[in-house]
Amino acid sequence: MNSRSAVLFLLVLVLGIPLLQAVLTWVISLLAAMGDEPAGNVLTFVNTGFRVTWLVCIVGLVVALALRSVDESKGE
Numbered sequence: 001m002n003s004r005s006a007v008l009f010l011l012v013l014v015l016g017i018p019l020l021q022a023v024l025t026w027v028i029s030l031l032a033a034m035g036d037e038p039a040g041n042v043l044t045f046v047n048t049g050f051r052v053t054w055l056v057c058i059v060g061l062v063v064a065l066a067l068r069s070v071d072e073s074k075g076e
Contacts, residue, residue, distance in 0.1 A: 003068045010061040017054040021047055 001009075024047045031040040 003064060003071065007061065007064050007068060010057050010064055013057040014054065014061055017050055017057065021050050021054070024050070 024043055028040045028043045028047065031037075031043065
C-alpha cells in the first residue's frame with residue numbers, strides 16, 4: 001500500500017465514521033423509545049468502539065500526511 005492509497009483510505013474512514021456514529025446514535029434513541037434498553041446498551045458500546053477507531057484514524061492520517069510531506073521534501 002503506497003502512501004497515497006493509505007492517506008485516501010484513512011481520509012475515507014475519518015469522514016465516514018462520524019456518519020456511522022450519527023446513524024447509530026439515532027438507532028440507539030429509537031431502541032430506547034421502543035423500550036429495548038439492552039440492545040441500546042450494546043449499540044452504545046459499539047458506538048464507543050467507533051469513536052476510538054475514529055481517533056486512531058485521525059492520528060494515523062496526521063502521521064501519514066507528515067510522512068508523505070517528508071518524502072516529498074526529500075525529492076527536491
